[in-house]
Amino acid sequence: MRRGKKQRSGAGSATQPDFAAALEARLMEDGLDAPRVKATPEQVMLIACGALAREIIAVNEANGWDHAVLECLPAKLHNAPQHIAEAVRVKIRDAKARGFDSIFVLYADCGTGGALDAVCAQEGVERIPGPHCYAFFDGVETFETRHEEELGTLYLTDFFAKQFDALIWRGFGLDQAPEMRDILFAHYTRVVYLAQTENPELDAKAEEAAKRLGLSYERRFTGYGDLGTTLAGLAK
Amino acid sequence: MADEEDDIILSALSDDELVLQMHDDLYDGLKDEITEGVNILLERGWTPYDVLTKALVEGMRIVGIDFRDGILFVPEVLLAANAMKAGMFILRPLLAETGAPKQGKMVIGTVKGDIHDIGKNLVGMMMEGAGFDVVDLGINNPVENYLEAIEKEDADILGMSALLTTTMPYMKVVIDEMTAKGIRENYVVLVGGAPLNEEFGKAIGADAYCRDAAVAVETAKEFMEHRKHNQTA
Numbered sequence: 391m392r393r394g395k396k397q398r399s400g401a402g403s404a405t406q407p408d409f410a411a412a413l414e415a416r417l418m419e420d421g422l423d424a425p426r427v428k429a430t431p432e433q434v435m436l437i438a439c440g441a442l443a444r445e446i447i448a449v450n451e452a453n454g455w456d457h458a459v460l461e462c463l464p465a466k467l468h469n470a471p472q473h474i475a476e477a478v479r480v481k482i483r484d485a486k487a488r489g490f491d492s493i494f495v496l497y498a499d500c501g502t503g504g505a506l507d508a509v510c511a512q513e514g515v516e517r518i519p520g521p522h523c524y525a526f527f528d529g530v531e532t533f534e535t536r537h538e539e540e541l542g543t544l545y546l547t548d549f550f551a552k553q554f555d556a557l558i559w560r561g562f563g564l565d566q567a568p569e570m571r572d573i574l575f576a577h578y579t580r581v582v583y584l585a586q587t588e589n590p591e592l593d594a595k596a597e598e599a600a601k602r603l604g605l606s607y608e609r610r611f612t613g614y615g616d617l618g619t620t621l622a623g624l625a626k
Numbered sequence: 627m628a629d630e631e632d633d634i635i636l637s638a639l640s641d642d643e644l645v646l647q648m649h650d651d652l653y654d655g656l657k658d659e660i661t662e663g664v665n666i667l668l669e670r671g672w673t674p675y676d677v678l679t680k681a682l683v684e685g686m687r688i689v690g691i692d693f694r695d696g697i698l699f700v701p702e703v704l705l706a707a708n709a710m711k712a713g714m715f716i717l718r719p720l721l722a723e724t725g726a727p728k729q730g731k732m733v734i735g736t737v738k739g740d741i742h743d744i745g746k747n748l749v750g751m752m753m754e755g756a757g758f759d760v761v762d763l764g765i766n767n768p769v770e771n772y773l774e775a776i777e778k779e780d781a782d783i784l785g786m787s788a789l790l791t792t793t794m795p796y797m798k799v800v801i802d803e804m805t806a807k808g809i810r811e812n813y814v815v816l817v818g819g820a821p822l823n824e825e826f827g828k829a830i831g832a833d834a835y836c837r838d839a840a841v842a843v844e845t846a847k848e849f850m851e852h853r854k855h856n857q858t859a
Contacts, residue, residue: 471820499791501790
């Protein structure tokens with residue numbers, strides 16, 4: 391006997407009524423476009439992953455920095471990194487066409503295997519250093535030092551804790567085939583939640599995510615790490 | 627009504643229909659149906675090798691093409707691979723007994739610092755399906771593991787896999803060590819993994835970058851043909 395063909399659920403469609411959740415869902419699916427105005431000489435265009443939008447806005451607001459114009463690509467590209475580099479190139483060229491002389495990319499390598507660096511070099515634009523966003527939140531140097539002893543760790547950030555269901559659980563089809571969990575995460579032993587903010591609700595979400603994956607759990611507060619210092623450098 | 631339409635009695639299908647149905651079932655990742663289909667074909671007197679190549683490997687080849695073309699995504703490929711694994715579980719001991727044709731031997735493993743093995747496992751399974759002996763070193767392999775295994779197993783091919791941008795440069799460490807020991811030319815080196823590309827493969831001195839499991843099989847076969855040709859020339 392044969393079961394009916396499975397239906398793909400699609401990832402990330404939010405039904406929560408509140409604005410914050412709607413914004414998160416938009417950052418996941420569509421990204422964020424800045425108003426189509428011409429650049430002024432002091433402005434810098436930040437091209438970022440949607441998973442970093444809230445953090446970038448929070449750092450800039452907390453410091454009263456209003457020099458930046460932010461555009462984000464959909465955070466769901468995290469699961470399709472082969473598309474990131476060219477998507478960033480499109481954004482860079484669009485920003486240049488709008489008169490931005492100063493452009494900065496807030497993306498880690500993010501699994502592009504150097505393709506993003508190649509695009510940045512070709513376009514004459516810099517990016518924040520680091521292999522992953524969770525690495526620069528942790529501080530790239532610290533992260534790389536610990537890599538070997540932390541083998542088998544799945545890292546969550548505030549965004550990933552919030553979007554665990556859409557990006558990881560549904561993103562990897564575990565809603566359709568939960569038995570795949572033990573294949574996908576066979577060699578993982580724990581979840582480490584690298585927290586950007588003190589938020590018990592997110593802590594609980596991250597812990598629940600670890601439980602669903604059958605992994606142990608640890609929370610570490612990182613704040614904004616290298617993202618904060620990078621944005622401070624751009625503000626000078 | 628829809629359920630009734632979806633119900634297909636596998637044992638009532640002709641051989642050709644059943645094989646096509648198994649391709650569909652692999653595509654849909656239906657493990658139980660693949661197990662049932664394999665058993666039916668064996669009961670009908672098919673050789674394990676024919677079941678493997680005509681039903682499973684061909685089905686996974688189609689999955690591979692649709693993954694490459696962006697029609698299928700990782701979860702679907704994983705389910706398909708899992709279904710194939712169930713079929714291989716039945717066929718593997720039978721293949722060993724019946725002495726199916728052998729293409730060559732491959733040692734494969736994920737590089738040091740990397741624990742991801744889904745793609746590597748799929749390549750191993752497809753290579754096995756294509757008639758290669760596969761020695762799987764698992765994950766997080768330092769250079770010594772690779773060098774020891776290729777020598778001990780008298781391998782033809784070394785396959786290395788990485789999912790992380792931070793770990794993929796380790797492939798060069800292995801290849802450089804092979805060169806330093808003067809054994810690089812004794813083996814075909816194939817590399818793969820999501821962040822890699824052809825340019826990277828060339829830059830580190832691999833023989834080929836394989837973008838997916840089906841390409842790995844085709845590439846390995848080509849190199850083995852070339853090797854045999856050179857040996858007989």
